[in-house]
Amino acid sequence: MLRGFRDFVMRGNVIGLAVAVVLAGAFGAVITSFVSDVLTPLLGIFGLPNFDELTFTVGDAVVRYGLFLNALIGFVLVAAAIYFVVVRPIERAKGEAAVTTKPCTECTSDIPLAAKRCPFCTQPQFNA
Numbered sequence: 001m002l003r004g005f006r007d008f009v010m011r012g013n014v015i016g017l018a019v020a021v022v023l024a025g026a027f028g029a030v031i032t033s034f035v036s037d038v039l040t041p042l043l044g045i046f047g048l049p050n051f052d053e054l055t056f057t058v059g060d061a062v063v064r065y066g067l068f069l070n071a072l073i074g075f076v077l078v079a080a081a082i083y084f085v086v087v088r089p090i091e092r093a094k095g096e097a098a099v100t101t102k103p104c105t106e107c108t109s110d111i112p113l114a115a116k117r118c119p120f121c122t123q124p125q126f127n128a
Helices: 002-010 012-046 065-094
Strands: 056-058 061-063 101-103 110-112
Touching: 002 012, 012 065
Parallel strands: none
Antiparallel strands: 056 061, 101 110
């Protein structure tokens, strides 16, 4: 029983997933700190107030929509930080992807560049 568990845990995908979870937690802390300690204070430059106190009352219930607005602004800032700090640099580092397909001359499906016949419509393909 323990041998099977050990084999399961020692598989590459389980260990890779565990490492990814730990790194994601650490990366999340870095992004959260960047947003709360750098980007959010910069919002004061634009005159955006703190919305914590915005509420309205319906019967006995107090709806704190200001907290929702703060969370929404925080989400947009986190998404922007991840996009501009992580996604864009990785896309630039990868460069342009090599072209590996071409459109079929008859049905316009994507087919491999070396294809002699379209696998979808069986139309012969002539390389130009």
